[in-house]
Amino acid sequence: MQTMYEDGYVQVLDSTQCQQLSKDQWFIRPAIIPQKFNAICTRCNQLISADYQLADGRYYCPFCLSFGRLTSRDYLCSKKPREATKRIVELTWMGQLTRYQQHIADQLCHNYLLQQHTLIWAVTGAGKTEMLFPLIYQVLAEGKRVCLASPRIDVCLELLPRIQQAFQKEAIFLLYGDSEEAYQETNLLICTTHQLIHFYQSFDLLIIDEVDAFPYADDLLLNYATKQALKVTGIQVFLTATPSNRLLKEVKKDQSFAICKLPLRFHQRPLLQPKCIWFNQWVTKLLQQI
Ligand SMILES: [Zn+2]
Structure with missing residues (x-):
């Protein structure tokens, strides 16, 4: 069953679980939309070819599989945001901006x-x-x-x-x-x-x-x-x-x-710019010095 996150965190539910949700309070989207010869994943927006169909005809998305398997019978459900109300927040940083x-x-x-x-x-x-x-x-x-x-x-x-x-x-x-x-x-x-x-x-x-x-x-x-x-x-x-x-x-x-x-770092000195200097026969001169 769904957890009551109030912040837009997406949960993957089946159609029976979705029926218990109010459309006024929840965004309910099909996870994968089948088309004539392929399907589109609404979680990652990738086009899924017919190669990624299960034996029962459901599509699954191979592109966002690492975030949990989605099939064309799943729904992406997230609670709609609540009205923002002002609150007291404390900035405890004691530093000073330049x-x-x-x-x-x-x-x-x-x-x-x-x-x-x-x-x-x-x-x-x-x-x-x-x-x-x-x-x-x-x-x-x-x-x-x-x-x-x-x-x-x-x-x-x-x-x-x-x-x-x-x-x-x-x-x-x-x-x-x-x-x-x-x-x-x-x-x-x-x-x-x-x-x-x-x-x-x-x-x-x-x-x-x-x-x-x-x-x-x-x-x-x-x-x-x-x-x-x-x-x-x-x-x-x-x-x-x-x-x-x-x-x-x-x-x-x-x-x-x-x-x-x-363009300045926090101590307000500009970044060092490398300059090109032509130095002829530097190996010989270096060896002579030694
Ligand atoms: Zn996907």
């Missing part, structure tokens, strides 16, 4: 109010996580849900203590493929981008750190999962130190995206 970090932090909050997505293009060591705190605080205080996702589990593991430190009174859950703890609903989730496939219309703010890292950048399934996990009114923030030309082109084309650049 002038440049504060500028980006203000820009992020401003873009959020304008319902605009943001790509933050900041060098490694610019203190990207700290710049997010005011925005995360703002969204949580509105009673809304925030997710910080990264394609890399090591990034998620690093983020957890820093976010816990900044929001000491908030329940924060870390979700990843091998996590042993059963999923718990929280207003602030940290997860790998793969885990976004378990959410539907769930987050008001979805931040993807290292958006250009493998395997997120070119993975259609992960990109689709991100879109599905975000509420229709939700806002995305992408963080990267090295945006690909493809990502920049896409974002520049999209009117709903703004780009914020920060």
